Amino acid sequence: LRGARQSMLETDTSPLHREAEMRSSRSRSRSQSQGCRVSRSGSNPLPAIPPVRDYKQLGSRTKFAAAESWSDRFLSIFLIPIRALICFSNVTVFFLAYFGFMIPMLWARNIWPRLYWFYEGKLYRWLQAFIGYWGYTAGYDVYEFGDDISADCVDERTVVMINHQSTADVPVMMAVLQNKGVTSRKTLWLMDVMFRWTPFGIIGKMHGDYFIQQGKATRDKEIGRLKRHLREVYWDRDRRWVLLFPEGGFYHKRVESSQKFGEKNGFPHLLYTTLPRQGAVKAILDEIGPRHDSDSSSSEGQTRARSTSKLKLLKDTVDAIREKKYLKETRPPIKYVLDVTIAYPNGVPLSLATCAIGTREKCDIAVNYKLFKADEVPFHDDTKLRDWMYQVYKEKDEMLANYYAKGVFHDGEEGTRVEFSWPKIIGQYSFWFGSFIAQYYIYKWVILRVLGLVLAPFGLGF
Numbered sequence: 375l376r377g378a379r380q381s382m383l384e385t386d387t388s389p390l391h392r393e394a395e396m397r398s399s400r401s402r403s404r405s406q407s408q409g410c411r412v413s414r415s416g417s418n419p420l421p422a423i424p425p426v427r428d429y430k431q432l433g434s435r436t437k438f439a440a441a442e443s444w445s446d447r448f449l450s451i452f453l454i455p456i457r458a459l460i461c462f463s464n465v466t467v468f469f470l471a472y473f474g475f476m477i478p479m480l481w482a483r484n485i486w487p488r489l490y491w492f493y494e495g496k497l498y499r500w501l502q503a504f505i506g507y508w509g510y511t512a513g514y515d516v517y518e519f520g521d522d523i524s525a526d527c528v529d530e531r532t533v534v535m536i537n538h539q540s541t542a543d544v545p546v547m548m549a550v551l552q553n554k555g556v557t558s559r560k561t562l563w564l565m566d567v568m569f570r571w572t573p574f575g576i577i578g579k580m581h582g583d584y585f586i587q588q589g590k591a592t593r594d595k596e597i598g599r600l601k602r603h604l605r606e607v608y609w610d611r612d613r614r615w616v617l618l619f620p621e622g623g624f625y626h627k628r629v630e631s632s633q634k635f636g637e638k639n640g641f642p643h644l645l646y647t648t649l650p651r652q653g654a655v656k657a658i659l660d661e662i663g664p665r666h667d668s669d670s671s672s673s674e675g676q677t678r679a680r681s682t683s684k685l686k687l688l689k690d691t692v693d694a695i696r697e698k699k700y701l702k703e704t705r706p707p708i709k710y711v712l713d714v715t716i717a718y719p720n721g722v723p724l725s726l727a728t729c730a731i732g733t734r735e736k737c738d739i740a741v742n743y744k745l746f747k748a749d750e751v752p753f754h755d756d757t758k759l760r761d762w763m764y765q766v767y768k769e770k771d772e773m774l775a776n777y778y779a780k781g782v783f784h785d786g787e788e789g790t791r792v793e794f795s796w797p798k799i800i801g802q803y804s805f806w807f808g809s810f811i812a813q814y815y816i817y818k819w820v821i822l823r824v825l826g827l828v829l830a831p832f833g834l835g836f
Contacts, residue, residue, distance in 0.1 A: 434720050440735035454731050457512070460803075461730040464504045465573040467810045472497055472577060474813035491611050495559030498581050500802060501574070502558065503794075506549030509542070509739070510794050512732030514724065516549050517789030519782070520715075520743040527710040527745060528554050531614055533658055535763075536714045537647050537770060538619035539626075541726035543716055547617065549792055550741055557614045562607065564600075564618035564654060582607040586654065588622060597653055601661045608662050609705050616658055616708075620650035620763065625723075642764055646721065646774035650763045652756070659753035663708045708748045715742040715770050717777045742773060742783045 437450035482490040551558040563583040569575040632648035717740040752758035773783040
């Protein structure tokens with residue numbers, strides 16, 4: 375694998391590579407102008423060696439190492455605790471503020487579910503945005519490539535398959551979700567159970583995300599639980615995108631076993647991805663995927679058969695205001711399967727901590743989209759689905775190879791930068807900090823008054 379990457383880096387013609395070569399050439403020129411080093415014998419001059427960091431490609435170094443002046447180095451160190459404090463507030467202050475907003479709306483969960491999930495979805499989207507801002511504010515720009523999905527699947531029900539390289543994959547996806555309309559607040563994430571009791575995991579559980587217990591011993595049981603969860607949540611809460619990582623783990627943890635498994639069974643030998651697992655994808659498509667025409671037509675017929683009485687019409691109107699009852703009746707299926715490929719500079723992924731603290735030098739992250747119609751995916755047959763997914767990941771692997779060599783997934787294409795408004799970022803942070811402070815005093819007053827009323831008969835009070 376290292377040999378394959380090295381051979382591609384030697385033939386790299388991307389702008390990042392050319393700039394790194396120019397830096398290295400300038401360094402060698404400076405060294406040559408200062409003369410050659412002399413061997414101990416004094417007879418054979420040895421060429422001067424440029425600094426090691428000049429050989430590293432752009433995007434692979436720390437901000438401290440990439441800084442060209444001591445003032446920049448000092449600034450990179452000075453910003454670390456500030457960014458750490460701000461990001462820590464996302465999982466503490468904003469976490470508490472989220473529940474401060476949700477508690478007064480708990481009454482609507484059963485009485486007016488449509489209002490409740492709209493309200494909850496807005497808060498959920500804002501919290502996702504804060505995680506997406508981490509990389510953007512640190513100088514890690516995300517560029518979108520591939521199929522134009524804005525006109526097709528942005529508001530449609532879609533299964534999203536993402537390659538998994540590091541903990542930074544989630545912030546990257548949360549960044550690109552922010553310009554996807556209502557989909558950004560109507561997602562359903564499939565995550566490892568290890569994230570269940572993290573702050574975002576607790577909020578995700580309330581939102582309807584699903585946490586998978588991996589392992590052969592629980593595989594069949596988990597598939598059944600996933601299907602049941604989809605039946606209970608997907609249409610009731612009007613979810614659109616189901617996001618998952620079919621590889622089942624981080625690339626660096628699975629690549630060796632994946633390649634051995636592929637060689638043993640004659641499957642594709644992948645360098646930059648691992649062979650995906652089709653269990654969760656099949657369960658999703660089996661449960662909420664495309665159905666036979668007879669099933670959909672019968673559901674549509676039931677919704678059309680409405681009583682003409684005024685009382686029934688009034689009841690239907692009230693139900694439509696309370697909840698999207700027609701979704702439960704029609705159960706609109708998954709329409710698309712979206713393959714998402716994330717690429718980091720030089721094949722060196724960022725981490726969640728790097729995005730939060732911003733210790734790595736500024737770089738670009740690429741996201742490629744490839745869209746498939748769900749009814750064209752052979753999910754009814756295990757073997758055909760496996761072969762289809764392996765082919766998708768083989769093409770994904772080839773795209774990553776091209777990106778690491780040339781800086782693009784496909785020759786001649788240009789990416790679209792994901793941008794955020796700085797006034798909006800600052801405004802949202804100010805709003806949530808202000809809300810937390812206001813909630814503290816409001817809930818403190820309410821709790822003290824309630825305790826005073828409870829303890830008053832006993833001669834106690836505040």
